[in-house]
Amino acid sequence: MNIPRRVCQLRPSRVILSGIQPTGIPHLGNYLGALSNWVKLQKSAQPEDKLLFSIVGWHALTLPQDPAALLAARNDMLAVLLAIGIDPNRSILFHQDHNPHHTELSWILSCIAPMGKLRRMTTWKSRLAAARNSGSEDEVDESMLNAGLFMYPVLQAADVLVYKATHVPVGDDQQQHIELTRDLADIFNRTYKGTSPLFPLPTYVNTPSKRILSLKDPTSKMSKSSPDVQSRILLTDTASQIQSKIRAAVTDSIQGITYDPEGRPGTSNLLTILAACTDSDVIQVAKAYESQGHGTLKRDVAEAVEEFLKKPRAQFDRIRLETTYLDEVARRGATRAIEHSKVTMMEVKTRLGLASRVVHR
Known part of the structure; x- marks a missing residue:
């Protein structure tokens, strides 16, 4: 008797890439948004996936920085990522500026990037408005724009394409940049043809995250x-600081607790934070508090946030002092990143006529 062989369809391996700016200690919104999803992606990735x-x-x-503060x-930020659970043995964790291939490919992509597409990018305008504390993007004087901020999306495209990333988990505000990255990959593939397209068209990954609002x-x-x-609540805030900030959070004078993001944004934000920190459904959380007052809700939110942040905060306080370890993690991460990207760059240069052969692994 012939027994049919079960055919197991394995999904293709993925190259998952994302980045975060070193702009100080992350707040609760950063943690519950992008960073917690990085840890989830690491846990759910298949062995053949590269992160x-x-x-x-x-x-x-692209915005003014104090050198000492930036350093x-x-x-x-490296200590934070290690503290929340990014494993440098499983994922490639590195400083972008330790790999010169990013800026090298960015220049190449800038030579094929249509100005019309770059002018339609909106992130530079919103960042400039935020930096100048402008109430509206329409009030931004474009003459104040620096070229780096304008070319920001091209560098971001290089960040992705230099590793031939297939999946890019970023926030909604970055989706337009991923579309540009796909456009640039397609332009390069069509302009500099080989036996097969060089760059995959990366997929925007809209990872589920909680939108945490200002207190x-x-x-x-x-x-x-x-x-x-x-x-905001920072990862490094103490229990007393968290309690003080939550106690002073804006709510409303309506009796009882209900989840109504439009009509009661402050109250709903506290419910969202409580649900996120306890891994609960926000509607069920709101129902449990419907007969309670804001004082009870704020007390419980503060306790939940403290419990949620207590372990990563302790890890961060320890790791940030281990400078030798941090330097070693950064060095190993850069070595692995460069090993991955140098193959791409040799392939790029070969197609451009800047090199005569492709170096294979």
Whole structure:
């Protein structure tokens, strides 16, 4: 008797890449958004998947930086990523500026990037507005724009394509940049043809994340750029600081607790934070508090946030002092990243006529 052989369809291996700017200690919104998803991606990845997580120092230079503060922020961000669970043995964890292939490919891509597409990018305008504390993007004077901020999306495309990344988990505000990255990959593939396309067209990964709002202005996202330090909870905040910030959080005078993001943004934000920190459904959490007052809700939110941040905070406080270990992690990460990207760059140069052969692994 012939027994049919079960055919197992394996999905193709993925190259997953994402980055974060070294702009100080992450706040609760960063943690519950991008960073926690990086850890989830690492846990759910198949053995053949490659994961790269980068601290993008070159991107940070598009806005004015204090050199000493930037250096400290780079080291702190590396310590944060290790503290929350990014494993440098499983993932390639590195500083973007330790790999010169990023800027090399960025220049090449800038030579094929249509100005019309770059002018349609919106991120530079919003970042300039935020940097100048402008109330509206329409108020931004474009003459104040520096070329680096304008070319930011091309460098981001190089970050992705230099590793031939297939999946890029980023926030909604970066989706337009991934579309540009796909366009540039397609232009290069069609312009410099080989036996097969050089670059895959990367997929934007919209990872589920909680949108955490400002504690003082619940109509806007929690942000490190806000001048009010009470508006955000940092990974390094103590239990008393967390309690103080939550106690002073903006809510409303309506009796009872309901989840209504439009009508009651402050109250709903606290419910979102509580649900996220306890891995619960926000609707069920709201139902449990419907007969309670804001005082009870704020007390429980503060306790949940402290419990949620207690372990990574302790890890961060320990790791940030281990400078030799941080230097070694950065060095090994850069070595692995360069080993991966140098093959791509030799292939790029060969197709451009800047090299005569392709070096294979």
